[in-house]
Amino acid sequence: MASEEVKKEILDDLKRAVIEFDEDLAREASNRALAEGVDAYEAIMDGLAAGMEVVGQLFEDQEYFVPEVLMSADALYAGLDILKPHISQDDARKVKGQVVLGVVQGDVHDIGKNLVKMMFEIAGFTVHDLGVDVPLDKFVEEQLRTDSDILCLSAMMTTTMMGMKPVIEAVKAKNPKVKVLVGGAPLTSEVAAKLGADGYSDNANNAVLEAIRMVSSLRQL
Amino acid sequence: MQAEMTSKERVLNLLSRQSVDRMPCFSGMGCVTVAGMEKLGIKFSQVHFDGEKMAALAATTPEMYGFDSAVVPFDVGVEAELLGAKLNPYEDSEELLYPTLRDKVARTADDLKIPTDLTRQGRVPVVTEAIGLLRERFGDKVAVGTYVLGPFTLAGQAMDLNDVLKMSAKDPAGISRILDILSDLVIQLAHVYKEAGADYITVREMGASTGMVSPRTFANVVKPHLTRVLNSVPRPVVLHICGKTNSIIRHMAECGADALSVDHKNDVAVTRAEIGDEPVLLGNLDGYNVLVFGSKESVRQAVKECIDSGISAVWPGCDIWPTASPENMAALVEAVREYGGVRKA
Numbered sequence: 001m002a003s004e005e006v007k008k009e010i011l012d013d014l015k016r017a018v019i020e021f022d023e024d025l026a027r028e029a030s031n032r033a034l035a036e037g038v039d040a041y042e043a044i045m046d047g048l049a050a051g052m053e054v055v056g057q058l059f060e061d062q063e064y065f066v067p068e069v070l071m072s073a074d075a076l077y078a079g080l081d082i083l084k085p086h087i088s089q090d091d092a093r094k095v096k097g098q099v100v101l102g103v104v105q106g107d108v109h110d111i112g113k114n115l116v117k118m119m120f121e122i123a124g125f126t127v128h129d130l131g132v133d134v135p136l137d138k139f140v141e142e143q144l145r146t147d148s149d150i151l152c153l154s155a156m157m158t159t160t161m162m163g164m165k166p167v168i169e170a171v172k173a174k175n176p177k178v179k180v181l182v183g184g185a186p187l188t189s190e191v192a193a194k195l196g197a198d199g200y201s202d203n204a205n206n207a208v209l210e211a212i213r214m215v216s217s218l219r220q221l
Numbered sequence: 222m223q224a225e226m227t228s229k230e231r232v233l234n235l236l237s238r239q240s241v242d243r244m245p246c247f248s249g250m251g252c253v254t255v256a257g258m259e260k261l262g263i264k265f266s267q268v269h270f271d272g273e274k275m276a277a278l279a280a281t282t283p284e285m286y287g288f289d290s291a292v293v294p295f296d297v298g299v300e301a302e303l304l305g306a307k308l309n310p311y312e313d314s315e316e317l318l319y320p321t322l323r324d325k326v327a328r329t330a331d332d333l334k335i336p337t338d339l340t341r342q343g344r345v346p347v348v349t350e351a352i353g354l355l356r357e358r359f360g361d362k363v364a365v366g367t368y369v370l371g372p373f374t375l376a377g378q379a380m381d382l383n384d385v386l387k388m389s390a391k392d393p394a395g396i397s398r399i400l401d402i403l404s405d406l407v408i409q410l411a412h413v414y415k416e417a418g419a420d421y422i423t424v425r426e427m428g429a430s431t432g433m434v435s436p437r438t439f440a441n442v443v444k445p446h447l448t449r450v451l452n453s454v455p456r457p458v459v460l461h462i463c464g465k466t467n468s469i470i471r472h473m474a475e476c477g478a479d480a481l482s483v484d485h486k487n488d489v490a491v492t493r494a495e496i497g498d499e500p501v502l503l504g505n506l507d508g509y510n511v512l513v514f515g516s517k518e519s520v521r522q523a524v525k526e527c528i529d530s531g532i533s534a535v536w537p538g539c540d541i542w543p544t545a546s547p548e549n550m551a552a553l554v555e556a557v558r559e560y561g562g563v564r565k566a
Binding site for chain 2 (some may be wrong): 010043062068070071074105106107108111114133158159160163185190
């Protein structure tokens, strides 16, 4: 079992690896975490995910842009690939749940959606990613098939955002309990409410922050 | 009394900083309406592959509303198709959707194959036919506009956007090689369109906006290639980038375009403070929230704000969403006439 000092060092390395988009360090620190007996879930949440929180803020502050966020995500995945298999399946802290995720029809922008997917995966959700340009029927079908708790819709253009309304109506008609989160550059809380969504984030940057906040609140569970 | 200028003269004079009788009301990007489609009895999905229908629809905008321009095409897939991508026009969709591209066509620079004679490739013949028909229909009266993508935006379409973005940070030589190849394509295409009769061309580089890459990346990676493109295509040429462009506007102004186009996320007053009153600045009407959801009064108000903030000519900051009402389109033209006044060179 690692001493507190060693654990802190490892967590700091994991965090730094993400912020500095250092895939090698992410892998090294993840392996060290396992070797030193640091709990895998803790390493992910307090190391990698904590790093992504900082990245989200740097993006919000316009110090990091999309390329940097993508590279940080790569480092995070490098660590996650090593650590994830070592999370005990019945870990009570691990959030279990299903998410159906996709970009609405007519829209092919997926970076924001992919970052949200990553944060859900870190938190332990099972993500069913429908990809981009997804027709209404496909969203409804997949939500019913998976009985997912959350449906996440993404649109990066004002013009495709309107396509969310019929999807939300159709899904909720079939399953009123599902929570719908919408995201993408043109969204606002007012529009999200008009579309019938339960929550929103307004650009790729805030999608990450929103997802991180969701993860943070999940981390506090 | 001197004869009024034609729309074409007005547009071309504005773009070359010569005097105009009044501010033109035009666009460099898609500006067709559902009302126009209904008048012709055609669906949006039908026009992208048919030169006659494309021209007929583009013509409805000046004819129905009094715009000074007619612009073709309506989608941004022509260049990527030349590289092998397939366009999806959503024929079966009940909702009007702009076409999108299916599949990526290149993983590396070596995969980028530029056809030799563009005039016969992909949908170039459709667009050139449409340009020619508009030229015939309008003679020298209405300005015929067209557009090409900037090389960085095209790279993001042809290749995995994640790869392109990461390369822009990690592999400057690699991305430069790609942008070089794509710049050649875009330059050639612009010449083909000009030959077909286009009066002015807009280079659309929305992929390099600050929502994607840093101002530093814009300056180091994108700007050199954009500058080559803008100095190699037939003039007049407009550089369009949407999004929060204040932090790159000075770079944009140095790229060599005859005019700059910005959208409603650009603070024009701040832009003018930075680049001065000389450069021709087009924009920045919100073609969606204002033209589609706004009242006639809000259209007028928006036009007035654009003009007051220092725009040289009001134009929508992106493709118009086609459900913009005829009343709003007419209100736009009227407001530009009312507030546009007499412009000096």
